[in-house]
Amino acid sequence: MKSTSVVSTRRCGAARLLWPVFGACLVAAVIGYKPVVIVHGLFDSPGAFVNLMRFINQSHPGTNVSVIDLYDHSASLQPLWTQVEGFKAAIYPILKNAEEGVHFICYSQGGLICRGILSTLPNHKVHSFISLSSPQAGQYGDTDYLKYLFPQFVKSNLFHLCYTSVGQRISICNYWNDPHHRDLYVNTSDYLALLNGERAHSNSTAWKKNFLQIKKLVLIGGPDDGVITPWQSSQFGFYDDNETVVEMKNQDVYLSDMFGLKTLNARGDLYLCSMADVEHVMWHSNQTVYDYCIDKWLI
Ligand SMILES: *[C@@H]1O[C@H](CO)[C@@H](O)[C@H](O)[C@H]1NC(C)=O
Ligand SMILES: *[C@@H]1O[C@H](CO)[C@@H](O)[C@H](O)[C@H]1NC(C)=O
Ligand SMILES: *[C@@H]1O[C@H](CO)[C@@H](O)[C@H](O)[C@H]1NC(C)=O
Ligand SMILES: *[C@@H]1O[C@H](CO)[C@@H](O)[C@H](O)[C@H]1NC(C)=O
Ligand SMILES: *[C@@H]1O[C@H](CO)[C@@H](O)[C@H](O)[C@H]1NC(C)=O
Ligand SMILES: *[C@@H]1O[C@H](CO)[C@@H](O)[C@H](O)[C@H]1NC(C)=O
Numbered sequence: 001m002k003s004t005s006v007v008s009t010r011r012c013g014a015a016r017l018l019w020p021v022f023g024a025c026l027v028a029a030v031i032g033y034k035p036v037v038i039v040h041g042l043f044d045s046p047g048a049f050v051n052l053m054r055f056i057n058q059s060h061p062g063t064n065v066s067v068i069d070l071y072d073h074s075a076s077l078q079p080l081w082t083q084v085e086g087f088k089a090a091i092y093p094i095l096k097n098a099e100e101g102v103h104f105i106c107y108s109q110g111g112l113i114c115r116g117i118l119s120t121l122p123n124h125k126v127h128s129f130i131s132l133s134s135p136q137a138g139q140y141g142d143t144d145y146l147k148y149l150f151p152q153f154v155k156s157n158l159f160h161l162c163y164t165s166v167g168q169r170i171s172i173c174n175y176w177n178d179p180h181h182r183d184l185y186v187n188t189s190d191y192l193a194l195l196n197g198e199r200a201h202s203n204s205t206a207w208k209k210n211f212l213q214i215k216k217l218v219l220i221g222g223p224d225d226g227v228i229t230p231w232q233s234s235q236f237g238f239y240d241d242n243e244t245v246v247e248m249k250n251q252d253v254y255l256s257d258m259f260g261l262k263t264l265n266a267r268g269d270l271y272l273c274s275m276a277d278v279e280h281v282m283w284h285s286n287q288t289v290y291d292y293c294i295d296k297w298l299i
Contacts, residue, residue: 034127035064035098036298037091041108041134042145042171045072051285052105059295066094076109077149080174080191084116091117101125103298107132107284108228112175115195118214119207119259128297130218133228133283137238137251138177138185138192141229145172156180163188179239197258204259212260220273220283220293227280235272236261271297 036056038049046067056063068090071083095102104126106114111134118126142155149172150158162173163184174191178184186198193199197208221234228234236248248254254261264270273293278286 032100033060033063033298034100035066035094035102037094037102037104038065038067039087039104039106039110039114040067040072040076041110042076043073044076044107045069048107048281049284051287052290055287055290055295056298059290060298063298066091077171079169080109080113080116080171083113083171084120087113088117088121095125098125101127103128103130105130105132105284105294106134108134108280109171109175110134111136111234112192112195115211116191119195119211120203122206122210124210124213126213127215128218129214129216130294130297131220131234132294133221133225133234133280135175135228135233136219137233137236137248137253138175139172139229139233140177140179140239141227143227143229145227159184177233177238179241179243182241195259196253198253208258208260212263214264214269216269216271216297217261217264218271218273218293218297220275220289222275222278224277225280225283235274 038052040046040048046069049067053065053067056065068087070086070090071078076083102125104114104118106129111131114129114131115136118124118129140155146153146155146158150161153161155178158176159178159181161167162176163181167173168188168190174189176189177192186193189199194201195207197204219235221228221231223231225231225234230237230239230245232238232245232247236251236254237245238251240246248261253259257263261270275289275293278289283289
């Protein structure tokens with residue numbers, strides 16, 4: 001396993017006599033920006049993040065940004081617990097090196113992988129967890145991805161495949177959330193239903209404690225996403241059994257604080273950022289999204 005690591009050189013040397021510039025560089029050098037770890041989504045790879053890396057380099061020069069190069073392209077279909085273990089092993093040395101902690105930016109399916117990491121890794125020192133258009137409450141929609149992956153299925157019958165032990169070996173089935181088969185989802189989802197605490201298990205108290213070590217949860221998404229369905233899933237909203245979207249604050253997982261969402265909100269550490277006119281594949285490459293939703297959390 002490897003990680004793409006790009007570190008920009010501070011230009012303070014050349015500007016030594018320009019006191020205002022030098023002062024700014026000195027501040028950055030003394031405070032230092034926390035390293036940033038990026039986890040990619042379904043069917044993509046670190047190559048998708050060149051724009052995001054540029055935005056970070058411009059606004060926070062000197063930041064050590066690592067885009068983890070694992071489970072790229074079709075390997076991203078592997079079961080999410082497998083991916084959590086792989087990403088965790090790759091990220092662990094970065095965390096160990098970062099006295100002051102790190103930030104996570106996790107895109108699409110990667111946002112669920114990051115939740116798995118943050119729930120199962122004690123004392124992880126992750127400050128901002130930035131979830132960039134991730135189906136945090138699950139996915140239920142006839143998207144192009146679905147047609148490509150499962151041409152013989154539509155959203156209404158995919159549960160026949162997903163809610164089996166064979167289905168659970170495919171990443172997207174790990175967070176497939178059919179609102180018309182809630183019981184089956186709760187009984188068979190080996191990933192999201194456990195992370196959410198919807199199916200009781202012996203580690204849920206420990207997982208909640210681990211997850212709550214984050215300092216800030218930033219949930220980014222928007223109505224023109226086109227892939228995350230419903231798009232509100234990026235902010236923990238989801239369909240009821242009528243396919244009407246119920247917002248996060250009226251969801252059971254929030255109301256009963258099953259894994260810490262309500263606690264984060266009470267602490268003032270839950271931040272929602274919604275933007276229209278952003279397609280799914282553009283979230284990491286849109287400067288407006290970066291400026292309004294991401295920039296301020298990378299200090
Ligand atoms: C970061 O910005 C500096 C200065 O503009 C540039 O020299 C460097 O190549 C940039 N690094 C990345 C990774 O974009
Ligand atoms: C950036 O972070 C990686 C992972 O911790 C580390 O191996 C590398 O040395 C760091 N680079 C710099 C210049 O600090
Ligand atoms: C889910 O599991 C419970 C408890 O084992 C069981 O009573 C129920 O029938 C199951 N529901 C479905 C739809 O499988
Ligand atoms: C609970 O955690 C232990 C130790 O990490 C692990 O072996 C076990 O599989 C976990 N149980 C569940 C339900 O994930
Ligand atoms: C579902 O929709 C129907 C028709 O709009 C409505 O009568 C019913 O009350 C709704 N059920 C729920 C649970 O919202
Ligand atoms: C970037 O996001 C803004 C704000 O939502 C939007 O107006 C703009 O069209 C987006 N640009 C691209 C290239 O997606």
